[in-house]
Amino acid sequence: MQTKKSWLSVAILFALLLGHIGPIQAADQDSVEQDQADQDEAYDMDADGEQRAKAAGESLIGQPGPEMSLTTLDGETIDLASLYGNKPVYIKFWATWCVPCRQQMPGFQKFQEEHGDDIQVIAVNTGYADTAEAARAYREEMGLTMPITVDDGTLGEALNLRVTPQHVLIDRSGHIAYIGHRDDQELEQALQAVLEEDGKQSAASEEEEVTDTGADTLKVGQTVKDLSVTTWDGSTIDLSRADSDKPLGVVFFATWCESYLAESKPETATACRRVRETVNQLSEDEEVQWVGIMSGLWTKESDVESYLASTETDIPVVLDAEGELHRAFDIRQIPSVVLISADGQITEKLGPQDTKLTEAVERLSQ
Secondary structure, three states, rough: HHHHHHHHHHHHHHHHHHHHHHHHHHHHHHHHHHHHHHHHHHHHHHHHHHHHHHHHHHOOOEEEEOEEEEEEEEOEEEEHHHOOOOOOEEEEEEEEOOHHHHHHHHHHHHHHHHHHHOOOOEEEEEEOOHHHHHHHHHHHHOOOOOOOEEEHHHHHHOOOOOOOEEEEOOOOOOOOEEEOOOOOOOHHHHHHHHHHHOOOOOOOOOHOOOOOOOOOOOOOOOOOOEEEEOOOOOOOEEEEOOOOOOEEEEEEEEEOOOHHHHHOHHHHHHHHHHHHHHHHHHHOOOEEEEEEEEEOOOOOOOHHHHHHOOOOOOOOHHHHHHOOOHHHHOOOOOOEEEEEEEOOEEEEEEEOOOOOOHHHHHHHHH
């Protein structure tokens, strides 16, 4: 009798355990499936960069390459136009703060060592949130031997620079053959294709020449003329102040400055946050009008929406998709602030290391 009761107790306990283990296993399975779903939805920066580069370069494929001269870190001149018809050109846009650029650089250097005699390889630092000094230090650290230039925005504009790194291949005839972001099989095939060309294609005609997009930039003391912007909410702001009696503060920055640069260039990320918070406070005083100019590098419309939703940005903003406003005011470092008086004169330009923005705005208001 006792034995039957013992077996009964064991059977009941076993049943209870089965009933308890089942839900646990189901919960574990649900957790695994959720983790997989989260991984599937995780942001793929590599794929996003490739998509942005392809979209930006789509209209350029088959077009003649830019005809301009580049000055290297060593003071040498590379005349792109003189290369067309003689050898292909491989331009790689990069930045010292760019993580995938660092990952790709060893392969880029290896390509230079193996094929540098057959194709003109050029490493073009974007010059955005970067300096020539930083590029030199990077060259030394990475052991780079190809020519390196620091862009003033002109070449980036001509080649629709949207991401870093961005690869641009110009074939032997002087026509743009490939634009991309990844260092993958597609890039390898494109490189092989331009290397194997026999040079029988005709060079770009004079009628197809790309106009040098360089222009005089606005400097302190000069007056802004005939320049207005349309903000994200559809309003128009006249930077020349022709339709306003208020001075204007123009803030140049990037949507990714505070987040992406937090690890690769923390001092710049800190400066971007400091300026954003300071400008938010200053904008409460309605004696000065404000507008934010966002870089088009690594930024599309959905990125602007996300930025505005996640930050306390109280001023109207403009997406400078083509970089025209950055070039007009010669902005290469972020954050930068340009102060314009009520009569349209540029009174001051403040860079990332200028911490006395409040005092400068007080002078502007006097």
